[in-house]
Amino acid sequence: MIDKLEMFMALAAERHFGRAAEVCGVTQPTLSSAIKQLEDQLGVQLVWRGSRFQGLTPEGLRVLEWSRRIVGDARTMKEEMRAARSGLSGVVRIGVIPTALPMVANLTARFTLRHPNVGFSILSRNSMEILEEIEALELDAGISYLDNEPLGRVTTVPLYSEGYRLLVRPGMELSDRDAVRWDEAGQLPLCLLTEDMQNRRIINQHLTDAGATVLPPVESNSVIVLLAHVMTGRWASIVPVKLAELFAEGNGLRAIPITDPDAHHLVGLIAAWREPHTPILAALLDEATRISEIN
Structure with missing residues (x-):
């Protein structure tokens, strides 16, 4: 079922069957069939259909929340087993507010010295995009403001105070x-x-x-x-x-x-509120704590 949930999440993000299929690396009929099978398994309609994608049903919105939890936990399990087998490796996706982009190297440089098999994909995002993409599992973490606007349920580590x-x-x-x-x-x-x-x-x-x-x-x-x-x-x-x-x-x-x-306003590392975190993300949060300028 995990693969079907991932396809459903892609459809919710792209809001287009063709683009979602391309993201998942499958044909559009394959994706459509997977969504229909998921609906049959759950016994509810997830997607309003017409000549094109018309949005998620109320049940679909609820299933989307569950999908993110289940897929997130499944990815965490895979990462933990991979780390146990061969150490930390992979790519961490971080969204960073534009004003903090020059400072992100303070974190990534220290982290990669400890974990040379880990790479980073660093993307410029505004603060709302960071929260939305972390929730949608499109980002692993973000660097944003911590004390000015509501963050919701996330894990945070202050890095520095912005004057x-x-x-x-x-x-x-x-x-x-x-x-x-x-x-x-x-x-x-x-x-x-x-x-x-x-x-x-x-x-x-x-x-x-x-x-x-x-x-x-x-x-x-x-x-x-x-x-x-x-x-x-x-x-x-x-x-x-x-x-x-x-x-x-x-x-x-x-x-x-x-x-x-x-x-002054606090800027820090943000990650989804999940226990346990993936081994890579847990190590990143630890490194952020080490380099924090906030006592």
């Missing part, structure tokens, strides 16, 4: 200051991440609390785009401390502390 800097090119307004207030930063032409990013929602809140109007002339879901615009000298940006220091070094930019308030 904020005004990133500017010398010669721009405020570039000669040792510190600026949030309301002052809000008066500059800013380039910021798009509003689907939690970092942007955090910055919006701090600027709004300071009485600033948040209407950045440039938005992007890429931190590289932010850097490129700051380097022109026409725009400034507000980015996390670690990112600001990385960008400023070698690029002739200034990373100026933003005060009043001196805001």
Whole structure:
């Protein structure tokens, strides 16, 4: 039944029989037959059918929850037996918020020294996508904010506390200051991440609390785009401390502390709440605990 549940999960994710079949590496008739067999076994209709996929029935939504638990447990069992036989190996899929991407190597470099047969697939995702894809078993873990928006039932390990800097090119307004207030930063032409990013929602809140109007002339879901615009000298940006220091070094930019308030938010490793975790994921959580900057 596990293979049928995996096909059902793929159909729920892709919302298209052909794409789901391609993901599973089978033909569309094979996938359709597997879903029908699963319905017959369970005695309920799982999928609204027409000329195309029309969604899951209420029973299908409930079975999807069970499928994720059962398939997750089955994968954990396989991983545990493989680790017992030949040690840790495989690929860990991690979704990382854009502002934390430069810092993920702190974790992966240390981990692969201990476990050289483990590889990583690191994907840029916003905070909501990370939670959704962990739940759907499309990611093994994520690096995201821990204390700003609800996370649901997950395991977390704090990694560091994120502060904020005004990133500017010398010669721009405020570039000669040792510190600026949030309301002052809000008066500059800013380039910021798009509003689907939690970092942007955090910055919006701090600027709004300071009485600033948040209407950045440039938005992007890429931190590289932010850097490129700051380097022109026409725009400034507000980015996390670690990112600001990385960008400023070698690029002739200034990373100026933003005060009043001196805001901080926790960033950490997130994994599904499951006991036991796969051996690889348990080892990753242990490594995150070792390198954490949070006492």
